[in-house]
Amino acid sequence: MSDPLAAWRSEFPIVETCTYLVSHSLGAMPRRTNVYLQQFADEWSTRGVRAWHEGWWEIGRTTGVLLAPLVGAPAGTISMHQNVTVAQAIVASCHRYDGPRRRIVMSDLEFPSNMYLFEGFRRYGAEIVYVPSDDGIRTNLERLLEEIDERTVLVPLSLVLFKSGFIENARAIVEKAHRVGARLILDIYQAAGTVPLSLESLAVDFAVGGSVKWLCGGPGAGYLYVRPDLAPEVQPALAGWAAHARPFQFETGPIDYADAPERFQSGTPNVPALYSCRAGYEIVQEIGVDAIRAKSLRLTRRLMDLASEAGLRINTPQADDERGGSVIIDVPDGASVTDELIRRGVIVDYRPRAGIRMAPHFYNTIEEIDHAMRELCDLARNPVSRPPNPGSRLHGMYDY
Numbered sequence: 001m002s003d004p005l006a007a008w009r010s011e012f013p014i015v016e017t018c019t020y021l022v023s024h025s026l027g028a029m030p031r032r033t034n035v036y037l038q039q040f041a042d043e044w045s046t047r048g049v050r051a052w053h054e055g056w057w058e059i060g061r062t063t064g065v066l067l068a069p070l071v072g073a074p075a076g077t078i079s080m081h082q083n084v085t086v087a088q089a090i091v092a093s094c095h096r097y098d099g100p101r102r103r104i105v106m107s108d109l110e111f112p113s114n115m116y117l118f119e120g121f122r123r124y125g126a127e128i129v130y131v132p133s134d135d136g137i138r139t140n141l142e143r144l145l146e147e148i149d150e151r152t153v154l155v156p157l158s159l160v161l162f163k164s165g166f167i168e169n170a171r172a173i174v175e176k177a178h179r180v181g182a183r184l185i186l187d188i189y190q191a192a193g194t195v196p197l198s199l200e201s202l203a204v205d206f207a208v209g210g211s212v213k214w215l216c217g218g219p220g221a222g223y224l225y226v227r228p229d230l231a232p233e234v235q236p237a238l239a240g241w242a243a244h245a246r247p248f249q250f251e252t253g254p255i256d257y258a259d260a261p262e263r264f265q266s267g268t269p270n271v272p273a274l275y276s277c278r279a280g281y282e283i284v285q286e287i288g289v290d291a292i293r294a295k296s297l298r299l300t301r302r303l304m305d306l307a308s309e310a311g312l313r314i315n316t317p318q319a320d321d322e323r324g325g326s327v328i329i330d331v332p333d334g335a336s337v338t339d340e341l342i343r344r345g346v347i348v349d350y351r352p353r354a355g356i357r358m359a360p361h362f363y364n365t366i367e368e369i370d371h372a373m374r375e376l377c378d379l380a381r382n383p384v385s386r387p388p389n390p391g392s393r394l395h396g397m398y399d400y
């Protein structure tokens, strides 16, 4: 079958050097990113402080506008932040935890930093409710819906789980949260750029994510979406001068909030990071997330078929509508197998209590899937025993 996305491969130099199947962790860098990073350096060196008034000060807003269509959000609803943790903290700081509505309800399969952050809010009175998964792959939807009640203030929810690639039923969870007056924060990091989504139609209150995975951007370009009708009502305690309606007046005392998205901006924007994510956003937009998804489903299906044929355990849902862009395969001694795969040029990662995560993107080929699975099956059948090499524990470095 011919691949309509084949031509994009040449835009990503790393795919010529290895079998790059780790886009759930760090997507491949587009060639075009060099141009944007050079542009940043040129502006800094030739324009100096004047660059702030020639695009740098507004770069959070303009980057959010570029990202908005990729996640189904209206322009002007996205602010940019260092990472998901900071974006979640800004949302958390918009709420109170000292009244009867003080519960934060989430699946125990959530990304750990979502837990660490909200655990910290216990000191302000928050109660955290973790809903245990039955199989380690899917959230227990029924239990989660039951736990969301009038005592719930926030529901942090990953649209695609980082551990299993499972796609949550976000619509049902948003509906329940809204019925009881709770707000939902959708973490779209593992979805944006590979699973089509519309924040607007899901009617989520907040969404957070970052750029380094399926969006092929650089680190430091996290983002926060706030529902446009909700934005004027919420007041982030975690605010800085860039969130003030008149930042350059340097007014003292309490903040007079700007309108969104600046309202949610803390301080000085992360300018080089926002240059580093631009090419990835443009390319994902040029290809279209629907086309990326169609290819992703073909490649992940092939991966799973080969794993099943080899009798390997797959910790990812089989159904297309339940599966994001990654496939997680559990083999004995997965961490060492991952090290050896990386040594052989097959770049994947390993997650404890989940397995080896493999993530094809639009620049990968079916031949690469076949090659990676041949190597994995070979290692699963004939384990290589090597002394651990702490200096090259790449699976540990990719361990997120």
Ligand SMILES: Cc1ncc(COP(=O)(O)O)c(C=O)c1O
Pocket: 082, 083, 084, 085, 086, 111, 113, 158, 160, 161, 162, 187, 189, 190, 209, 210, 222, 400
């Ligand atoms: C679902 C999800 N949320 C959050 C993160 C990371 O958050 P942060 O941007 O704070 O590093 C990851 C992975 O890195 C993730 O997979």
